[in-house]
Amino acid sequence: MSDAPPGTHLARDLTFYVLARFALVAVVAAVLLLLGVPLLVALAVALVVGLPLGLLLFRNLNARVTAGLAARNERRAKERARLRAQLRGEDQ
Template identity: 55%
Template sequence: MSDARPGTRLVFDVAVYVLARLLLVAVVAAVILGVGHVLGLREFPLIVALLFAFVIALPLGIWLLAPLRRRATASIAAVDERRRRDREQLQARLRGEDPSTS
C-alpha cells in the first residue's frame, strides 16, 4: 500500500490487527474445545470456551501480535500528524499568514 493515502493505510492496518485478534480467539477456543473433547467432555459449552479464549487471548495477543500492533499504531500516528499539520496550515491561512513559511 502506498503512503499517499494514510487514512486508507490506517483502516487496513487496524482491520488486519482486529482480524488477527479475532482469529487468535477462535484458535484458542478451538484448542480449548479440542482439549475438552480429548478429556472426554463431549458437551463442553461453546460460550464457556469463548470466554476462556478471550481471557487467554488478551495477554497472548499482546505478545504474539506486537508487530501488527506497532504497525497500526504507526499508521494512527501518521494520520494524527497529517491532521495536525493540516490544522496548523488552516489556522495560518485564517490568520492571513502564508502557511508555507510557517
C-alpha cells in the first residue's frame, strides 16, 4: 500500500477491520433472513459463522492491525523502560 512503517495507520486499520467484520455478520444475517430464518436465530448463526469467516476473509487487514499493535506495544515498552531508568537516576 504505502511505505509507511507498521503502526502509523493503526486507528484507521482497526476501524476498517472491525467495520468489515460487523458488515460480514450483517450480510450473513441478511441472507439467512431472506431464507426465512427468524431474526434472533439469524443473528446468532451470523455471529457464529461470520466472525471466524472474517478472520479468513480479512487476513491482510488482520495482519496490518496485528503489526500496528505490535509496533505500538514496542514503543510503549521502550518508553516505559526509559522512564524507569530515569526514575532510578541512570544516565542515558
